Amino acid sequence: MTTPEPNTGLERLYRESGWTLRQFAQAVNRIGTERGTPLKYRSPSVHQWLNGHLPKEPTRPIILEAFGRRLLRPLTHAEAGFPTPPEGSISHPSTVDGLLDLGRQDMDPSRRSIVGAALFSVALSVPNWPDVVGRMEMVGSGKPLSIGMADVDMVTAMTDRVSELDDQFGGRHARPMAAAFLVNTVAPYLRADAPEQVRKAMMSAASFLCYLTGWMAVDEGLHGLAQRYYLKGLELAGASADHSTYCHILRGMSVQAADLGHGTPAVRFANASSAASPRSGPRMNAFLSGQQAHAFAIAGDRVNALRSVQETEKSMERAESSSGTFGGYSPATVAYHVAQVRHALGDVSGSISSLQLHFKLRDSTDSQVSSLRFSSMLAERQLEIGHLEAACGTWNKVLDQYPAMHSDRVDRHAAMIPSLLNPYRGNPLARETHERATQALKK
Template identity: 60%
Template sequence: MEGLLDLGRQDMDPSRRSVLGVGLFSVALTIPHWPDVIGRMEAAHKGHVRRIGMADVRAVAAMTERISDLDDQFGGRTARPMAAAFLVNTAAPYLRAEAPDGVRKAMMGAVSDLCYLTGYMAVDEGLHGLAQRYYLKALELAGAAEDHLTFCTTLRGMSVQAVDLGHGAEAMRLADAAAAASPQAGPRMRAFLAGQQAHAAAQTGARGAALTYLKEAEVAMEKAESQSKAFGSYDPSSLLYHASQVRFELGDVAGSIAAMRESDKVRQSVYRRARVRHRCTLAERQLDLGHLEAACATWNLALEDYPSLQSGRADERIEVMHSRIKPYLKNPVARDLFERARGVTPVGLLPR
């Protein structure tokens, strides 16, 4: 596991290492029944843990879930230092401890999920090479743990990274690999995978395949929603986002706007970063059709949440907003938006 430790150490900003003793454990203490677990984590950090059990696996899973919540609400720059510190000081040492085979596999699966999340947050900061290293480590651990869920989720995450960078063929290959790795997927997982296949296919210009995958995702989502309302997983808002992306890639800007607006209406409030990014994307497409004031209204909605985020992807969309709105400053609505945005945008992101 030295490679994992090296990766995590490289990712830790030395100036932020105090997060282990303050921010990280402050987060942990908010989890019910965790005060007794903190001592175990500190012992792992000091190298005193010799044997682990399922309680330690649950501790890693619970911390990963809490960091994921913080990432959704505040962005990768806020949460990733916590994840890197936790990975180096607690999770990786657990992998070296003695454990029954079942516990060892479960711990590898839990740490795999943490690596995937840390890679996802690196993508949010635009650190794509670092993200890929985390993703590859997640695949390695998930394979060793026989954790099919995290394995195919990570492949799908790599496809999302590729499609967002415009590498459609690679995104398609990874999306197909994710689907092949989970042949017995339930309906929500199938929707999760098929939605990404649809987006990747659309980017490659494979219209028929894109629409077929999108329909498959819609049917699977309908079945999943009839069975349970799974909080925190792929949901109707996510599927509508994929529908919007497919329509946009296929040249249907108006259809992409309609789907993105529906996605925004049903998105759960905890997903603040997604709300900012997707509202900005919606505004850009509204402006593409010449709907200046509608675009300004949507960008104003995005600005309500933007100051709370530390997210490279959100920053990119705000930078685009500044450049797109600048030619329209004679319009009073556009001028008001521009002035409001200047007040909440970091100086380094403002146009020169």
């Protein structure tokens, strides 16, 4: 029989705890008694665990809870060197464990380059709504903790604040804050004791925070990481029976795929979002069909793209008012989607007109990140049809705001300015804009 390798993960936690072998065993036995399953482990059993012998499966979450109480933080099976329990097991904390592992890797500067190296997957499999709805996980808390609706409100408010920072400055600095909040506050709340209504509300709030964190990862160009956050968000949305956030996340996945030029997955995610949508009002219908239009256009499906544009415009006309927009969707966003459809279908001039309409319809609550991104698109398309001076004027407006922005997507647009203007440096305005962009990129 092969001698097992020492469990380095468990050994690390054991040393951090400061326990003796006897104290470790006593802590596990005590929690077993609390749960109505008395245990009688002694030092030799602990010694075997550290040497690589796996504890019985029902004992593993108890060991995690013992260390969680001692070290005052939630722990995952992977950290303790244990295999992940099979799906459906009572002790299987897959969503919370996965969220903790993902968030901790994202927080750790030494791991961030590894996490960010994951590639966007066009074949990503997402859980269907019937497969995830109501899947409540039996998870235990470390230190006894009870939560109420006030804690849910706090998570929602913090998510709103992080979103505001992302809108104003980009996701590069806001996203690590979101990851830390997920690990240090939200994940323990997901394991806390709470009435059913509160548990579902907390999972729903955590789901949207996962979506926002994924959205900010997209802004940094970390597309594989973004997909991992999106999948965790879908699991939590399903477990909390939150149809709206589930659809919102799928739509965000379609936006990501479309922006990367992957038409087939963009259509698949957009259609899945629309199919899973609960009965909704015209504004949400526009929110979903507008993205479908963009996805169809990227996929080269002109007929369905134009049909979806018409559905979006009709739905927006039926919406009661421009206030209270769902997901930030407004007439300005419709104009942006029409611009993207026109450009994907080869109508560059029409795309410019629609982008200009978009900016006329924007208001002060719209994202500064999207303002710089869409302005950059406008300048690139103005240059594409030979309107050099108009393009330079638009780019100079972008460069006015660029120093305060921390967005990889905006950075990529700004980095294109010098090369796009190189052939026109004989023009004084083009030369001045070229030099200004070159200097801005050095800072």
